[in-house]
Amino acid sequence: MKLLMSPMSPFARKVRIFVRELGVAGQVEEVNVTVMPISVNPDVSGRNPLGKIPVLLRDDGVALYDSPVICEYLDSLHEERKLVPAMGEARWTALRQQALADGLLDAAVLLRYETAMRPELLRWDKWIDGQQAKIDFALDAIAREIKALDGDLTIGGVSTICALGYLDFRFTSYDWRSARPALASWYAAQSERESVLSTVLHA
Ligand SMILES: N[C@@H](CCC(=O)N[C@@H](CS)C(=O)NCC(=O)O)C(=O)O
CATH class of the missing domain: 1.20.1050.10 (Glutathione S-transferase Yfyf (Class Pi); Chain A, domain 2)
Structure with a gap:
């Protein structure tokens, strides 16, 4: 999987901390992108029409956003203690x-x-x-x-x-x-x- 992110983005950081806490950082390649509210980055807006990061690109081609959705998805992939409590x-x-x-x-x-x-x-x-x-x-x-x-x-x-x-x-x-x-x-x-x-x- 690929994570469209920036080292300056606090929302992308949520996902980056999340994968490290889950121990799956090795499965998520971090890809640096630049986004601004006053211009369009086609590499991002082609995946997330809102043009915002983070975006998680799954191996099957599906793009997930925003950070709460990505974190909940990553949490669904394991059977250890959930970081998003189930109920x-x-x-x-x-x-x-x-x-x-x-x-x-x-x-x-x-x-x-x-x-x-x-x-x-x-x-x-x-x-x-x-x-x-x-x-x-x-x-x-x-x-x-x-x-x-x-x-x-x-x-x-x-x-x-x-x-x-x-x-x-x-x-x-x-x-x-x-x-x-x-x-x-x-x-x-x-x-x-x-x-x-x-x-x-x-x-
Ligand atoms: N609700 C979104 C917010 C994401 C967000 O605002 N990201 C900022 C960077 S920290 C962004 O992409 N800004 C570019 C823009 O507003 O066009 C999430 O949780 O992922």
């Missing part, structure tokens, strides 16, 4: 954690595009403030429910790691830790995992 309250907790972290990331990626890509004269402060508020509220919610991230790593934890890692990568002066020490120490502990260390976001 019960554990499933809804993990999927909700994923939705929250992915939503934080959506806001952070949009904020990045707005502040780094959009011509300065066209930037809209209220819109920037709106995305920043979503990030702050999401972080507060994750911190309030930090206990639910304890225990075995699930897709909820993987997504949370990627969201926090992206904030550190793109918003270096944003201090999300001081007011949320328990979340900061959870993240510090997770950052020592081999799967996390080997996928640190970089340009």
Whole structure:
């Protein structure tokens, strides 16, 4: 299988951590691509009409997207402990954690595009403030429910790691830790995992 990805993409990182945690990284070749919301990369949009990464190209030619779908597919290929819990309250907790972290990331990626890509004269402060508020509220919610991230790593934890890692990568002066020490120490502990260390976001 091939994974269309970028070393800068936090959503692709979810899949990259996931395959490492499952021990199937050897079955997934990582292929670097460049994507931008203001231009079309035919190699990507030919597989995912939305033009976004990650995209998983299966050996039978089927392209899977987006990151939650790819992770759930990869989890269906093995019989060991599932990173996406199959049923019960554990499933809804993990999927909700994923939705929250992915939503934080959506806001952070949009904020990045707005502040780094959009011509300065066209930037809209209220819109920037709106995305920043979503990030702050999401972080507060994750911190309030930090206990639910304890225990075995699930897709909820993987997504949370990627969201926090992206904030550190793109918003270096944003201090999300001081007011949320328990979340900061959870993240510090997770950052020592081999799967996390080997996928640190970089340009
Ligand atoms: N919901 C998608 C989001 C993917 C996404 O936003 N990827 C970004 C890169 S981190 C992208 O491809 N941006 C290009 C664009 O918006 O055209 C997922 O979970 O995979």
